[in-house]
Amino acid sequence: MTDPTPRRVTSADVARLAGVSRATVSYVLNDTPHQTISAATRGRVLDAATSLGYAPSAAARALRTGRSDVVLCLLPDWPIGPEVGALLGNLSTGFARSGLTFVAHPGNHADRPIADLWKAITPAAVLAFTDFSAAEITAMRAAGVALVVGLLGRGTAPRRELAVPQQRVGRLQAEHLTAAGHTTIGYAYPDDDRVRIFAEPRLAGVRAACATEPSVRIVPLDPAAAAEAVRRWHAEGVTGVCAYNDEVAMAVLAGMRRRGLHAPADLAVVGVDDIPAARLAEPALTTVTTDQAAVAAHLATTVLAAINGTEPPATDLTGIVTVIHRDSA
Template identity: 75%
Template sequence: MTEQTHRRVTSADVARLAGVSRATVSYVMNDTPAQTISPSTRTRVLDAAARLGYSPSAAARTLRTGRSDVVLCLLPDWPIGPEVGSMLGNLSTALARHGLTLVVHPGNREDRPIGEIWKAITPAAVIAYTDFSPGEIVAMRSAGVALVVASLGRGAQPDRRELAVPQQLIGRQQAGHLIAAGHTRLGYAYPDDDRVRIFAEPRLAGVRAECRDRQVGGPATETVALDPEQAASAVRRWHAAGITAVCAYNDEVALAVLAGVRLEGRSVPADLAVIGVDDIPPARLAAPALTTVTTDQVAVAAYLSATVVAAINGRPGPAVPTDDLVHLVRRESA
């Protein structure tokens, strides 16, 4: 192999091909303000960069601006389903509009210490869904890293930016739909996966709050595994307690409830109405098709990205976009 095969393309190579100075290449590639560069020169530089496959060094850009353009998202040990995937995809797109790059690290603290991760990447900001120790917070802030904690309904804690995505709205929407349909005794199908408690607890709290506000009994909570036999046992207990409708943690749990109802020889929604969350593709294919609640992930991503940009620039974050954030998808199951 030749030396050229291994050598990184530099701004000098682009300048040579475009017939301009390295400074001009830098101004064009970094879109430097207050520089008078003709459209034809800009086009020559961009064409040369494209032909050579050149892109500015991220390390050099960090040294020049004093700030990385990376936003590090530390995910807990969550199952990465369609909804989390949609959230991350939309967040990546929204941050890119601000010139920021999303890097996601799934896992837990046992895999690798938090400090090792952010020090290796030197991000402009960290989005996390778990708490940090006071020492970790001090270390990040001393390094100029903005910290954004997505609490998903937990109470605010001092000395941090709070990103409270209103999961309770989901539970309220579920219960509100069932109550409006005439149900006065509700159940809740809680997941058997401890990894998703951060979502499940505020959703259940929303169902409870709606039942309390509407003076409706329940919810009678059962932990429902993704297993037809175990789900059938929960259905039997709900039936014995006079429960006529169930809010499920998500669509997968709701599908398990549907399977349990079938095993019990009962029908949905005549014997038990069921409503899920997320509107995953199988929800539309269920028998009967699953009524569900979905979140506007584009709006959530815009909110998250605006909060990150505000944190980086030391400004107050935006208000939570609660209006029209959660939507009901009506089908046959409830």
């Protein structure tokens, strides 16, 4: 009967095939300096490793170097849309360039205790997007795990190593509308409580840019419910709406169609994220976008600095948020 669990290829297998010692295999594969290994021997080792499909053990490497090469990213219970997906992809690429492996774990603290996750992986660093308890922070740092809180935590510790400018997102939405002459503005708030951590600072940015308090209404991703929000805005004299994101903005557009209204003549609408469907909306959606590659580069630099015990370089992220003007506003 075939063994369902194949045996892992080891450095001893590579050594036998290449006709060298395990130490030589280790020197070659780890590119150890100050070793006098001929080009021919190095080539045999690399060819043997490739032909066998050899992958060094992460656990063994951590024991040898005293540090894992894994960065563990703990995501809250967020919907993984195009923007978060782009950020994760850019982070993976950025860390790979520094020889680090990026592992993302979506979910929340109730799914599995945080300690179970980081102890199982023994990462070099944990990149999180919400706060930890003081006990969790103490335990990770005592184990030599660098900790970076990457976004919008509500507590006071650890300090915010990164502050993605979510307020600026809302401010740019409102400024775009006010520059077009809109003085009575609405805010389309999402009905998904999981994204409140984004929605609140965006709404704060809208409020900061408006001369009067915006009319805030929850807009589900449902045409009938959105039409009711549109009806109330229209009755209040609202002429422009800042939506939490592009999906909510498109719900507003759907609600307007039900009411026989048109954007931007009856109600101008501005979204956030520039998802692919935004340019296909009718009318094409004006939106605010964030350069996720720049966010990822800053996060990667911040994590590497935390691992190495140095201060990350100061970075101004305000310029990475821009308005894409289309037909809806």
